[in-house]
Amino acid sequence: MEEFKKIKIGWFSYSCCEDNTVVMTEVLNNHWQEWKKIFDFRHVRVLKKNNIFDEFDIAFIEGAVASEKQEAEIKDIRSRSKKLVTVGSCAVIGIPAGNRNNFTEEQHANIDFLVMKFGAFPKVKRVSEVVKVDVEIPGCPMSPENFLEKVNLLVAEFKQHA
Amino acid sequence: MHSFDLSMEHITKIEGNASLKLKVEDGKVTDIKFATDEYKRFFTEAMKGKDLVAIPQHLARICGTCSNSHIMCSIEASENALDIKPTEQTKLLRTLVMNGLMIRDHALHLYLFSMPDIFNKDAFLDFDESDPYQHQLLHDGFEVKSAGNFLATLIAGRSVHATYPVIGGFLKFPDEAGIAEAIQKLQNVRSGVLRLIEVFKNAPFHFDRKTKYIALVPENSFGYIQGVIGASDGQKIEEKDFRDHLEKTVIPYSQAVGYTYEGEGYMVGALARINLAKDKLHPKTKESASEVLNLFPSTDIFYNNLAQAIETLHCVDESIDILSNNKFTPEPLIKAEAKSGAVGIGVIEAPRGTLYHKIIIGEDGKVSGGEVIVPTGQNQINIERDVAVLVQNLLDQSNSAEAQLDKDKIVFEIEKLIRAYDPCMSCAAHFLKVEWL
Numbered sequence: 001m002e003e004f005k006k007i008k009i010g011w012f013s014y015s016c017c018e019d020n021t022v023v024m025t026e027v028l029n030n031h032w033q034e035w036k037k038i039f040d041f042r043h044v045r046v047l048k049k050n051n052i053f054d055e056f057d058i059a060f061i062e063g064a065v066a067s068e069k070q071e072a073e074i075k076d077i078r079s080r081s082k083k084l085v086t087v088g089s090c091a092v093i094g095i096p097a098g099n100r101n102n103f104t105e106e107q108h109a110n111i112d113f114l115v116m117k118f119g120a121f122p123k124v125k126r127v128s129e130v131v132k133v134d135v136e137i138p139g140c141p142m143s144p145e146n147f148l149e150k151v152n153l154l155v156a157e158f159k160q161h162a
Numbered sequence: 163m164h165s166f167d168l169s170m171e172h173i174t175k176i177e178g179n180a181s182l183k184l185k186v187e188d189g190k191v192t193d194i195k196f197a198t199d200e201y202k203r204f205f206t207e208a209m210k211g212k213d214l215v216a217i218p219q220h221l222a223r224i225c226g227t228c229s230n231s232h233i234m235c236s237i238e239a240s241e242n243a244l245d246i247k248p249t250e251q252t253k254l255l256r257t258l259v260m261n262g263l264m265i266r267d268h269a270l271h272l273y274l275f276s277m278p279d280i281f282n283k284d285a286f287l288d289f290d291e292s293d294p295y296q297h298q299l300l301h302d303g304f305e306v307k308s309a310g311n312f313l314a315t316l317i318a319g320r321s322v323h324a325t326y327p328v329i330g331g332f333l334k335f336p337d338e339a340g341i342a343e344a345i346q347k348l349q350n351v352r353s354g355v356l357r358l359i360e361v362f363k364n365a366p367f368h369f370d371r372k373t374k375y376i377a378l379v380p381e382n383s384f385g386y387i388q389g390v391i392g393a394s395d396g397q398k399i400e401e402k403d404f405r406d407h408l409e410k411t412v413i414p415y416s417q418a419v420g421y422t423y424e425g426e427g428y429m430v431g432a433l434a435r436i437n438l439a440k441d442k443l444h445p446k447t448k449e450s451a452s453e454v455l456n457l458f459p460s461t462d463i464f465y466n467n468l469a470q471a472i473e474t475l476h477c478v479d480e481s482i483d484i485l486s487n488n489k490f491t492p493e494p495l496i497k498a499e500a501k502s503g504a505v506g507i508g509v510i511e512a513p514r515g516t517l518y519h520k521i522i523i524g525e526d527g528k529v530s531g532g533e534v535i536v537p538t539g540q541n542q543i544n545i546e547r548d549v550a551v552l553v554q555n556l557l558d559q560s561n562s563a564e565a566q567l568d569k570d571k572i573v574f575e576i577e578k579l580i581r582a583y584d585p586c587m588s589c590a591a592h593f594l595k596v597e598w599l
Contacts, residue, residue, distance in 0.1 A: 019323060097201075103207065104211075118201065
């Protein structure tokens with residue numbers, strides 16, 4: 001029987017508080033031994049230094065899209081990934097990272113010079129506005145149970161097609 | 163003599179996105195820029211017009227890693243604005259919330275971020291399970307993290323963006339079965355935490371750095387919520403007066419803002435806390451860590467890791483003590499109306515250092531403004547200066563030995579030092595209004 005090829009994982013954070021990254025590292029507490037066997041953590045900056053940016057079976061995107069640079073990166077990740085999964089509210093609905101989308105004129109007057117100075121979009125976008133998303137895991141943060149359920153479904157799918 | 167530009171776009175194994183640009187000309191560091199690449203999310207501007215009751219959960223979203231400390235700081239600021247005095251039980255539960263956060267957060271930093279450097283590994287998951295010592299540390303790491311996560315979830319509802327602690331008290335209280343399980347888990351990891359202390363006591367990295375240290379120093383037992391702001395120069399600052407002593411410093415190339423104290427950079431975090439208040443640690447911690455505590459006060463930045471490990475032991479010991487010796491019963495929330503013009507200030511110790519929240523109530527009873535000062539903003543100036551000194555030292559050694567300069571070594575040394583500070587770039591990039599010109 002052919003050995004199961006490890007599933008290549010990418011984990012990328014954009015405009016957000018990285019709460020889903022913390023949840024993922026907590027889920028790791030009970031699943032690290034199993035995940036070490038089935039996942040190739042190819043590009044997960046929170047876990048390792050030498051990250052490889054080539055191709056991914058599953059790319060997880062956390063955070064909203066705040067700039068052209070981020071949009072271009074996410075499109076690039078999409079082109080390298082068989083499945084793209086958004087995790088957390090900022091990625092799925094663009095909020096709360098996109099607080100400023102709902103600001104009053106007075107509030108905009110206080111912040112717009114900073115938005116422009118750092119080359120951010122006038123309006124923050126959710127990930128599905130810039131690329132096709134295969135699976136969405138909402139929540140602020142995502143629930144560990146929902147995350148595990150979706151990950152297990154994807155693993156089963158990859159194992160079936162291995 | 164060496165001349166080169168070094169650009170590190172993404173520093174790994176820290177919280178959030180940080181970058182570093184360095185210029186070396188004729189063997190001298192001539193320019194350095196340590197910056198956060200996180201885009202501003204304007205949380206303090208977004209406070210305006212909200213009901214006070216919504217502010218703790220709103221400000222928690224500044225940072226996932228430190229979220230529960232933002233909640234606790236914001237609750238303190240809100241209660242000060244409302245003149246609410248929490249009950250003794252609420253104070254104990256809040257202590258447990260902070261202890262759960264510290265155990266989980268310090269363990270994440272020490273095991274997953276910093277320990278691989280000591281063992282020359284790319285990642286914590288790369289530790290060799292056939293090596294008994296590394297195998298033990300791997301299991302320790304996830305069990306300690308898990309115990310902190312369990313404590314935080316039991317007391318606060320979640321370890322990230324906690325749901326039970328609110329202005330005036332708690333929405334839910336721990337049950338006996340949960341308390342018993344938490345005590346068991348904490349007791350089980352204590353020996354692992356002692357091994358953790360040994361690892362960082364024996365770590366071969368050192369960087370001596372004279373600076374001032376600032377932390378909230380409790381009156382009685384070591385902790386993260388109550389006390390007076392203390393500095394290593396002996397000055398004591400009341401929480402309400404904090405703004406008179408910290409000066410904002412614009413860092414034009416970063417989306418974060420730096421701070422100075424009395425005109426100089428300073429350090430906050432576990433090293434500052436242990437330097438200033440090690441005598442107030444839990445008695446069991448002092449007994450078990452007596453030898454290593456003799457290393458403090460210290461000016462070795464890498465001992466920030468060791469100080470975090472000692473704090474982890476304190477949080478385990480104190481939590482077992484509190485959970486074993488108290489009964490928790492449901493209490494109603496203390497409520498009060500927000501008065502126009504009221505100002506509340508909260509100061510607590512987040513895992514990475516002193517955190518300040520200021521909340522102002524407007525004429526309509528809604529929040530009209532506020533300010534948030536985070537630990538990494540306070541450490542940023544020292545981090546940048548220290549990296550410059552570190553690289554200059556490496557260049558001087560390389561020049562004198564006429565050895566080939568290894569850029570990978572420089573990058574590794576820089577990352578190690580930055581990790582020792584345990585920066586949180588998500589926090590650093592929250593909105594602070596800056597006058598650029």
